[in-house]
Amino acid sequence: MTTPDTSQTHDDLICVPPTAESLLSLRIKHTRIAELMTELETLIYPGSQDSLLLVCGPxxxxKSTLAHHAVQKALQTSAQAMADDAGLIPAVYVEAPSSGENEFSWRLFYSRILAQLDQGPVENLPRANFGIDAQSGRMIRPRSSSGTSLASLRTAVERGLAARGTQFLVIDEAAHIIRQTSARRLEIQLDTLKSLANACGAQMLLIGSYDLYQLMSLSGQLSRRTNVLQFERYRQDRPEDERDFNACVLQFEKRLQHLWGGKLVAHSAALHENTLGCIGTLSAVLTRTAKRLERAQGWSLDALRRSLLTEGQRLRILEEILDGESAINPGLTRKLPKASSVSTNAGRRVA
Ligand SMILES: Nc1ncnc2c1ncn2[C@@H]1O[C@H](COP(=O)(O)OP(=O)(O)O)[C@@H](O)[C@H]1O
Ligand SMILES: [Mg+2]
Known part of the structure; x- marks a missing residue:
């Protein structure tokens, strides 16, 4: 029998201050996440005609955080159904493989989906249908005369998704599927996805930055027929966005109070400008700052300043964002960055 370790009391455990790395696991349920989750819950339902949904943003x-959250939430919502039917996987997340120089690899993409479908118990699945080994219970390559031909992989995915009762499949980095393709080929690529969705009754949620939207709009047909959800940054020119962004800074501040010493929220406006109102970028800047503060053992403005995006990085991201926003909302005027708003120290402006 092992003796329990009593060297650390419960009080010791709760008194250990969180580390800078703990910011990486922080998940703030901010306004945009809540809005998009409501949208997704409205648009994803059995029998929906929207086989492809697009989520675009800077x-x-x-976006990836939202995608994981949507899958987690679907699994939680279906917890009872999953307990009753051990083979059920209501939502699946995959990243589209990068094509590099070559054409998009459907083979690799299908294999990734199959790997996801191979998780969890498989007792209730029609094994012979899509190649589950009777002894090990693991999903294997579809057994057919053509072995691992693209067609047999595709059939395995269709059957796998249908047998797992998958309601939606998140495809992150979806621009990889259609990058480097002509407008005509683009439609073929997306029709391939649509027919996959129709064959297995699952909706496809394509996630990407604004370039995904811009690629899709090369085909008038596609842009008319696809439902687009925008994951917008918090804009500095909208008071409600400013308030929501500040609330996020406050959440980051609360997580590591011992490091910030109450000094962080005072820099919300500078953080908003530097991160362009993107919460993932804010998280990266603050994680770097926190690492520096840990090393320095206390607050320093210099640690924050050195962790910001350089002006060059910020402007490049801003250009992309402005292009994307004006493509997706043609009503929005494209505002060029104000050169005068930038100050010294490689343009990293902190009050
Ligand atoms: N709601 C959030 N709360 C806290 N941290 C977040 C949140 N959203 C994103 N992050 C952090 O920012 C990082 C980048 O976000 P990510 O979802 O990958 O952005 P995108 O896919 O849009 O480029 C994540 O790894 C995560 O650590
Ligand atoms: Mg991402």
Missing amino acids: TGVG
Whole structure:
């Protein structure tokens, strides 16, 4: 029998201050997340005609985080159904593989989906249908005369998604599927996804930065027929966005009070400008700052200043954002950055 370790009391455990790395696991339920979750819950339902949904927004706004959250939430909501039917996987997350120089690899993409479908108990699945080994219970390559042909992989995915009762499949970095393709080919790529969705009754949630939207709009047909949800940054020119962004800074401040010493929220406006109102970027800046503060053992403005995006990085991201926003909301005028708003120290402005 092992003796329990009593060297650390409960009080010791709760008194240990969180580390800078703990910011990486912080998940703030901010306004945009709540709005998009409501949208997704409205648009994803059995029998929906919207087989493809698009979520677009700037890099670092928190799209992948939202996608994981949507999958987690679907699993929680279906907890009872999953307990009753051990084979059920209501939602699946995959990242579209990067095509590099070559064409998009459907083979790798299908294999990734199959790997996700191979998780959890498989007792209730029709094994022979899509190649589950009777002895090990693991999903294996579909057994057919053509072995691992693309067609048999595709059939395995269709059957797998249907057998798992998957309601929606999140495809992160979806621009990889259609980058480097002509407008005609683009439609073929997306029709391939649509027919997959129709064959297995699952909706596809494509996630990407604004370039995904811009690629899709190369085909008038596609942009008319696809439902687009925008994951917008918090804009500095909207008071309600400013308030919501500040609330996020406050959440980060609360997580590591011993490091910030109450000094962080005073810099909300500078953080808003530097991170362009993207919560993922804010998280990266604050994690770097916290690491520096840990080393320095206390608050220093210099640690924050050195952790900000350089002006060059900020302007490049801003250009992308402005292009994307004006493409997605043609009514919005494209505002060029104010050169005068930038100050010294490689443009890293902190009050
Ligand atoms: N709601 C949030 N609360 C706290 N941290 C977040 C939140 N959203 C994103 N982050 C952090 O920012 C990082 C980048 O976010 P991510 O979702 O990958 O952005 P995107 O996919 O839009 O580029 C994440 O790894 C996460 O640590
Ligand atoms: Mg992402």
